Amino acid sequence: MLKPLLIEIGTEELPAIPFLKELPNIEKKWLDILEKYDLKTGFQFFYTPRRLVLWHREFPLRQKDREIEHWGAPKAIVDKNPKALEGFVKKLNIPKEKVEFKKRGNSEFLYYKEIKKGKEAKELLPQMIKEWLKSLNFGKSMKWGNCKEEFIRPIRWILCMIEDEALTFNAYCTTSSNFTLPHRVFKEKIFIDFVGKYFCELDKKGVIVFQDERRDKILREIKEIENKESVKVEVDKELLEEIVTITEYPTALLGKFDEKFLILPPEVIITSMKEHQRYFPVYKNGQLTNAFVVVSNAFTDDFSKIVKGNEKVLRARLSDALFFWENDLKNGLGIDGLKDIVFMDELGNMYEKVKREEKIGEYLSDKLNANKDKVKKAINLAKADLLSEMVYEFTELQGIMGYYYAKEAGVDEEIAVAIKEQYKDKVSNKTSALLNISRNLDNILALFSIGKIPKGNKDPFGLRRSASNIIKIAIQNNLPIDIEKTINNLKSNYKNLDTNKVKEFIFERLYKFYNVNPSVIRAVLATGESNLLEIDKKIKLLNEVVESEDFKELSTTFKRVANIVKDFDLNSIKVDEKLFERDEEKKLWEEFKKVKEIKDKEKKLDFLLSLKPLIDKFFDNVMVNVEDERIKHNRKSLIASIYKEFLDIGDIKEISV
Secondary structure (H helix, E strand, C coil): CEEEEEEEEEECCCCHHHHHHHHHHHHHHHHHHHHHCCCCCCCEEEEECCEEEEEEEEEECECCCEEEEEEEEEHHHHHHCCHHHHHHHHHHCCCHHHCEEEEECCEEEEEEEEEECCCEHHHHHHHHHHHHHHHCCCCCCECCCCCCCCECCCEEEEEEEECCEECCCEECCEECECEECCCCCCCCCEECCCHHHHHHHHHHCCCCCCHHHHHHHHHHHHHHHHHHHCCEECCCHHHHHHHHHHCCCCEEEEEECCHHHHHCCHHHHHHHHHHHHCCEEEEECCEEEEEEEEEECCCCCCCHHHHHHHHHHHHHHHHHHHHHHHHHHHHCCCCHHHHHCEEECCCEEHHHHHHHHHHHHHHHHHHHCCCHHHHHHHHHHCCHHHHCHHHHHCHHHCCHHHHHHHHHCCCCHHHHHHHHCCCCCCCCCHHHHHHHHHHHHHHHHHHHHCCCCCECCECCCCHHHHHHHHHHHHHHCCCCCEHHHHHHHHHHHCCCCCHHHHHHHHHHCHHHHCCCCHHHHHHHHCCCCCEHHHHHHHHHHHHHHHCCCCHHHHHHHHHHHHHHCCCCCHHHCCCCHHHCCCHHHHHHHHHHHHHHHCCCHHHHHHHHHHCHHHHHHHHHHCCCCCCCHHHHHHHHHHHHHHHHHHCCCCCHHHCCC
8 A cells, every 4th residue: 555655854954065965865875775675666855954855655554575485405305314304494483384395496395485574664664764864974964962863963853744644753862743844934833734735834834845946936036137137147056056955935136236346356256246145146248247146045025134134245245355456456466475385294385386386387388389488477476366365365266366466467468367277277378288287297296206196086185187187288288298208307306206106197197088998098108108299199090990890800910910029129120121932021011111101190000000911911821930030030020010110109919999
């Protein structure tokens, strides 16, 4: 028999960010418990800042009965040893009369079929709910009062009902019952006598239980504001989800602030709104305007005081920001103060970090024909805004504020943009690219030099991301950076640096960067290539071949080429045409010699692959390992010559499909 089931866990206001991180797992964890207790049915999960709700339209009132088969010793053994039967009935705690012999395969065995009665759901639900709550991981948990159990916030009530019957049990220092609490503006409890009334009763009392309805209400009201005011509201999806999580009855409202604050960089105003107050910024004619949208959680007909209160709060924040802005402009950009900011123990201060980055920037500028003066200046100014009052207050604006202060100081636009883009994985100019790479490369070299190397899943300093950014920016901006040469030329600036470990660490990120057969990357790296642009070209070329329909056929031939010369010294290659005895080796050599005229790697690869028929004929008709050492070496030299040309692109023996 099936009946509706409603479970509501009432809490104090849940913190949005930890809750949203766990949200994707919440339904799965309840489903796992349903399966564990053999009560699996469809359900829906709803939430507000003060409640977690599980709703089953149809829920089984008891578990299904289960048949459990027990098999014992073969009849032949029981006939010889009656104790086998005694042990079987004792183990199952059943009378002998219930046991029979049943055929399985060609023999008969002791057999007993047990019918295990299913338990009633209301007997199991208290334990299931406790297990579910205990399984939820929001990061930090807390205790309250004398309660020994922990949860993200104190649990204040539990409603658990099957149709019109309330289940009573104790959990988290709370006794379950049939009441819920409405919006905070109402003081009385709502008693539910039938689960179907739950949603409409709460709706009357200021609680929209369905998160999708709350989200739709917010977006609908924002659209109404846009149409009425002829503006565009920037709806950040993450911020929207956070607001949906912290409201039970959301109402979108338009607020205003003094136009004088628009002198501030837009990022400052938007950060003040979004990060600190959870407001949506408003644009008019493509420009940020002096308005914002706040989503209220009040249940009222008069929102005027709420709008005024939020305007007052934002005015105070923007007044502070304007004060910081004006002061910072007076003080200008300088880096001497960075000597007082510690970068990391054993690695000195931020000023010293800047100087290490400057050396990287100088080296790369020389190698890549970049404007060294611009790169040096960009690196020197990149962290200067750490000393500003604005960044002290709004740390997330580091780099962005440096851009605005640099522009106000008349710094070259390319340098200013580089300061702004120093933490991005996509940049707009060469100076920006080299500033970004210098910062990331110093992070890796410096931290490796003091043993702070990522292990397993742990990467507290984000060095894997730094390595990925170096690769991405170099390739996107067509910068032929040779990783091995660069590291070796810079190693004198870092104590105890294992350059091979650094190189391997950076190249490991290639496997995440490219969506290709990993053996293609291995094949390219096995050649010793360390120029990022060359690696990129070779991976793409080789992958195209590996993904082709006829690669398996090609692979068989060229793997054989690699195997024939696996122990052959490629430095000892010497082909003497006078020693050729068979037409197959003569024709192969004559055709192969044309490869020397091909400079383009793509054309070279195509040409080498086109040798397959001639190579196959060679292997079919020519014995390589003959007794005559001169002939043997000559033939191996011919095959090794082909293999060596392949090494210009990738080591074919590394490729697996």
